[in-house]
Amino acid sequence: MSATNHAQQIVQRLWSYCNVLRDDGLSYGDYVEQLTYLLFLKMAHEQTQEPWNRPSPVPEGYDWPSLLARDGDELETHYRHLLEELGRQPGMLGLIFHKAQNKIQDPAKLRRLIVDLIDREQWMVLGTDAKGATYEGLLEKNARDVKGGAGQYFTPRPLIQAIVDVMRPQPGETICDPACGTGGFLLAAHNSIVERYPHLDPEQRKHLKLHALRGVEIVDSVTRLCAMNLLLHGVGPGPAEADIEPPVRTGDSLNSAPSDHFDVVLTNPPFGRKSSVLVVNEEGQQEREALTVVREDFWATTSNKQLNFVQHVKSLLKIHGRAAVVVPDNVLFEGGAGETIRRKLLQECDVHTLLRLPTGIFYAQGVKANVLFFDRKPPREQPWTSQLWIYDLRTNKHFTLKTKPLQRSDLDEFVACFNPENRHQRTPTWSEENPDGRWRAFSYDELIQRDKVNLDIFWLKDKSLEDGENLGDPDEIAADIVEDLRAALEEFETILADLAPNGVVAD
Template identity: 30%
Template structure:
């Protein structure tokens, strides 16, 4: 017979699956919602209010100095079960009173929690039918956010929904990090309790959730759990990922996420002093994008560039504490970049030990981009003496990855065995791993786009999409060179 706990988990998952399926079916009927990029935000902010109300009721019982962040009649419990609020009356209440209150627009009843105001300042009810909206709210009332089983199961279901919106977002140029890549980066960062951990491009919160799961079993007291939650920090520029991130973290048990909505490049260059530094940065910054001139002008002249990934790397170098460490996803173009890129890589190798570069296979971010990506691991402990490269390869018989055949966790197993633990002990060169001394990197003008010496690159047998991706990367590099040339010329004017 199955264990009682497993039976309960299956029952809870089946029940909540049915609730979420019904909720999504209801939203599909509404003329105001078009696709998952409309439906998921609608579901998320309503789920947020449902979950937040449960947290508030729990806080009221546990905290002597409790003060409501949302006051009546705007609490979920006040209006979501009110039989008189249905149809047009419900829609008008949400549009005309609830959302303006949450955005802080009603002066006589402004909410006290700044996070709520920040979250809801760009939120709108997109459902046109008050009757369908009422049906949706009744479905969400079936989720018991006072039950740890329901919260755990909802977190699992929400993650599966997030995968769908990540797929949809990819069409808009946002490439979310595959979970196996996140798990590997977190695992090989060897996190410890008490360390401040930042993702300055946190998206829907994947790195923060994985860091929480890596450390929460070690937090064996209420104080340690609260400290862990405060130590997980994020910055997100766009309103939709910010909303999804907050909901994701709340469902994973973080009552008050330390996540702010801002342009990380602006925020990080505005902060100074030891208190603003962090121990660990885990991130996949936007790449292939461009920042407006006012952002790049915040950086020193010699490293000003519109390439977002370059600017993130500079900001991270300033953000890390002495002894801090970073794991970051970067495209090939950043590795071989010239102009401002050379100066940035020179600074990286001078100030930090760039001990490992993991070269990912083709198509890890497929189908949205075929641009090859890399994982850079470095520590702010002094200059690099040598850099190890490790090439991860797809399973036998495959050239790369696709949406239907994505990367799996086990494809990092050999790299983890080779890594040598936290001290990176007993590393050896093999057909997938090789090391390059700093003298060779300096001689090669800090080019980090180094191919595996064990491979014989035969252009005639490389797939067309891979060759096309390399051409795109080369075009980006030409643009980077031209930008660097412009900066150099300006310095001599």
């Protein structure tokens, strides 16, 4: 049986038990979080056995055998204290158990999860591929829980794979994701290096494991999922390396200028137009205040967090460092600070590629997004951007999460057109003779002359709008309408919050 098939079987077995726990009010996210704690403890114990015989990173009395030895209320009480104690430990241990709480209140169900499900599998024997695929499968199922909002932390893996395939991270490079979610970009970069360079020397392997990858995530519980995901893929410090900084931390990337700079930045920042916070005013009413990020290293001051992330990504890069960042459409056309940022980006960086993404591929509904590729360059008078190549994967393309999900093969033409071997030698597929070509270039002069330097550029005819053309599948049309309405509603809610007196929005 292949690692993938074995992983799918384990995922199905573990996931089916979640339905039992949901009757007790446990969400998918809570369930995955509890699995994270228990999987770590089980694997830490397995490492103390043959053939590894390694010391356990978990203090005695708070380990896996201590859970197996208890039942009933005693088990639930001990598990609660165990989580609190491990959250105070240093290194990856403290990171995974930071602020951990037991959400499984029924001792009998907790016992079954420990003994009948997790203890029956030898996780260390599975190998990195199966362990990683199992956990990724759980994260993806969790992302489908739209009500819980988990999807915003999960970027479609086929898209991540295509981005990494064209970015081609190298041994010895440092790779950062300042909005890392569950770690998809970091792991894809890691796996790409391992697969493309099978003969890394010991120093290169050590660097890849301990120092190459860095992630920041603003939500504590998601940082935990990311840390566990990395650990299951063999990334991060082990028990003997507790003094080394873990590869991921909890924090707000936008808070301050970075102290470290990286060769590669890969990221899909959180969607949502503006950064804001609810506060209580002097009258005791709640009001929403826009969080405007003010940083000396930014080109423009704005409360639009996507525009701020674009500026932050640029500041994270080393000179000649390269980035791929997922951005919503408004980053390409918004005026004011948006125009300033686009002008500066085209001037100071080589903005060489834009991938227009289709709708229906993200768990967050109504998202119209793109991938912007650029390299940071040293200061000079003339602009660094000479041509922006655009690939349109959106027009006349329809994907859904269930019936027609995005596959890596759907991005094959984009990867070939990108020409990662030598992106300075590219051939357009669009021409006047072939107006349906999805790949074409626009010069710097053409871009800068567009109103507000609008980079939201498209040229293909939408066949659903042409007279006499088949309008398409009714389900697809309905799904598109629903997504557009959701996106419009979010925009209206943002505008309403901005226009309401004192920022107070009535219920």
